[in-house]
Amino acid sequence: MIRKYLKPSHHAHADARGLGELKPVEPAARREGVPLLGDDQVYVMKYGREYHTGWCQIVGDNWGRTPRALLVTRLADVGARTRCQECDRPFKAAGESSGQEYQMQPRPAPEPSPDAVIPLTVKGVAHGILFLSAGPEYKELLGETAVEPATPLYVGGRRDGILVRLDAARVEPLLIVQLDPRATFRDGPYQVRLRRPLQRSATKPYAVASVEPAPGR
Numbered sequence: 559m560i561r562k563y564l565k566p567s568h569h570a571h572a573d574a575r576g577l578g579e580l581k582p583v584e585p586a587a588r589r590e591g592v593p594l595l596g597d598d599q600v601y602v603m604k605y606g607r608e609y610h611t612g613w614c615q616i617v618g619d620n621w622g623r624t625p626r627a628l629l630v631t632r633l634a635d636v637g638a639r640t641r642c643q644e645c646d647r648p649f650k651a652a653g654e655s656s657g658q659e660y661q662m663q664p665r666p667a668p669e670p671s672p673d674a675v676i677p678l679t680v681k682g683v684a685h686g687i688l689f690l691s692a693g694p695e696y697k698e699l700l701g702e703t704a705v706e707p708a709t710p711l712y713v714g715g716r717r718d719g720i721l722v723r724l725d726a727a728r729v730e731p732l733l734i735v736q737l738d739p740r741a742t743f744r745d746g747p748y749q750v751r752l753r754r755p756l757q758r759s760a761t762k763p764y765a766v767a768s769v770e771p772a773p774g775r
């Protein structure tokens with residue numbers, strides 16, 4: 559009986575019956591519209607079979623598609639929903655998906671073309687999520703830019719987080735980075751580096767190579 563709930567769902571709109579009643583609560587805070595978790599809170603999707611302890615790639619994707627289906631509930635109220643593994647191992651995806659490129663090239667080579675680097679400013683940091691924004695003049699370029707899985711935040715050559723979402727629909731495009739729990743936040747200017755997409759099926763001409771503190775400070 560329990561076993562059937564542990565099976566990962568392959569349906570986008572999984573039938574959530576039997577998982578326990580959803581009891582949404584107000585998030586501890588909101589920043590840039592993003593609900594932020596309090597101590598005993600987790601994310602759940604309206605029709606999801608899992609609960610999320612952090613802002614992982616899956617949460618970011620869902621928030622981008624259907625923000626109203628992303629709910630916050632108390633950990634005590636998750637019912638039979640299972641813990642999301644992406645949340646537990648936020649950087650595992652690099653080794654699982656298109657990991658070869660990342661492992662052979664832990665740090666991207668300097669990009670000679672200056673227009674492939676876009677300056678970012680810190681909009682805020684809260685609950686392990688870093689919010690960075692770009693100027694309105696980069697809205698068009700970032701609208702043509704995809705975020706592929708496991709896009710790193712590099713600080714001093716170390717992978718200190720992953721870029722989970724790029725929202726280019728705003729006047730000042732917003733980048734949302736999930737910080738590694740062990741990472742120390744560094745204030746100051748950042749930048750985003752673009753490259754060609756790794757995926758053959760890419761629908762956009764650019765992808766984010768990495769996010770990093772801006773040099774020369």
Ligand SMILES: [Zn+2]
Nearest residue numbers: 610614642645
């Ligand atoms: Zn998750």
